[in-house]
Amino acid sequence: EAAVTQSPRNKVTVTGGNVTLSCRQTNSHNYMYWYRQDTGHGLRLIHYSYGAGNLQIGDVPDGYKATRTTQEDFFLLLELASPSQTSLYFCASSDRDIYAEQFFGPGTRLTVL
Amino acid sequence: AQSVTQPDARVTVSEGASLQLRCKYSYSGTPYLFWYVQYPRQGLQLLLKYYSGDPVVQGVNGFEAEFSKSNSSFHLRKASVHWSDSAVYFCALSAGVVGQLTFGSGTRLQVYA
Numbered sequence: 091e092a093a094v095t096q097s098p099r100n101k102v103t104v105t106g107g108n109v110t111l112s113c114r115q116t117n118s119h120n121y122m123y124w125y126r127q128d129t130g131h132g133l134r135l136i137h138y139s140y141g142a143g144n145l146q147i148g149d150v151p152d153g154y155k156a157t158r159t160t161q162e163d164f165f166l167l168l169e170l171a172s173p174s175q176t177s178l179y180f181c182a183s184s185d186r187d188i189y190a191e192q193f194f195g196p197g198t199r200l201t202v203l
Numbered sequence: 204a205q206s207v208t209q210p211d212a213r214v215t216v217s218e219g220a221s222l223q224l225r226c227k228y229s230y231s232g233t234p235y236l237f238w239y240v241q242y243p244r245q246g247l248q249l250l251l252k253y254y255s256g257d258p259v260v261q262g263v264n265g266f267e268a269e270f271s272k273s274n275s276s277f278h279l280r281k282a283s284v285h286w287s288d289s290a291v292y293f294c295a296l297s298a299g300v301v302g303q304l305t306f307g308s309g310t311r312l313q314v315y316a
Contacts, residue, residue, distance in 0.1 A: 094246070121301065132207075132293055132306035133247075140301070148303075180246055188301050189235055189254055194246030 093117065094195035096181050102201045109168040111198050113181030119193070120186045122164040124148070124156060126177040127197070133180065139164060140186065171202045205230040205298050209307035217315055218286050224279040224310050226268075226294030235297035236277040237304065238268055242290045250292075253277065264288070286314045 094115045103109050115122060121140050125133040135148030137156035145156055153175060155167040168175055178199050182192040206229045216222055228234055235254050239247040251262025258270040268279045277294060294307040 130212075130308050132209075132308045133304075134306070135303065138303075182246075184301075186301060188297060188299055189252065190301075191237075191249045191252070192247075192304065194248070196244070196246050 094181055094183055094193050096179075096195040096198050098198060099196065100199045100201075102203065103171050104203050105172060107168075107171045107202070109171050109200065111166040111168075111179055111181075111200070113164045113166070113195060114162050115164075115181075115183040115193070115195075116162065117183050117193060118161070119183035120161070121184045121190075122158065123182045123184075123192065124154070124164065124166045125180045125182065126150065126175075127180060128177050136166065136179075168200075171200075173202045176200060176202045205234070205296055205305050207294050207296050207305050207307035209292075209294055209310050211310050212308070213311045213313070215313045215315065216284055219283050222279075222281040222284045222288075222312070224292050224294075224312065226277045226279065226307060228275050228277060228294075228296050230275075230296060230298055232298060235299065236268075236270060237295040237297070238262065238266070238277075238279050239293045239295060239306075240290045241293065241309075247293060250279070284312075284314050286316060288312060289314045 123138040124136040139158035181195040184190040184192045208227045237252045238250040253260045295304045
């Protein structure tokens with residue numbers, strides 16, 4: 091069965107801290123995504139990738155970097171975390187198809203103090 | 204630019220009652236439309252999707268949605284809800300670019316016995 095895993099599941103850091111969120115998919119999908127979920131906003135796309143070494147900017151990229159090291163692994167980096175980045179982060183993957191379902195991981199709750 | 208509006212942040216219904224969750228979209232072209240559900244402490248899962256054809260589309264667990272181009276709507280329905288349907292429901296739109304979904308803010312459904 092298709093699977094997207096995320097680590098850590100919970101993370102607390104301080105303002106200015108350095109955080110890396112990890113995502114791995116075993117779906118053999120080309121596309122991977124990072125979203126943040128905030129009350130009243132639904133999910134907003136931060137970055138996405140359509141293959142190893144590729145990175146595309148989403149709708150809310152400021153303060154975030156991302157790297158796609160392999161087809162399976164996609165990382166989200168917060169190099170100088172701020173309290174405004176306190177959120178629930180989801181990773182997802184999909185086939186290369188406009189109509190394709192996105193498969194989501196369980197999420198990482200990040201708190202920046 | 205496209206947008207998705209879910210006007211009801213919370214909906215409460217009794218078990219066995221019928222349900223409608225509203226979704227309105229704004230997009231000048233032909234949209235790809237999706238409904239996702241998020242159960243507590245889980246990622247999002249696809250309920251159903253629509254692009255063309257019969258405006259009433261069937262999904263999992265007895266859910267269906269009806270597309271209306273004239274009303275720019277894609278409302279989700281269920282004839283008889285169960286307590287296990289309690290979750291957050293998201294409507295999403297794709298403007299035809301792979302991977303770029305625009306989500307609504309979500310509707311939290313609570314089903315009471």
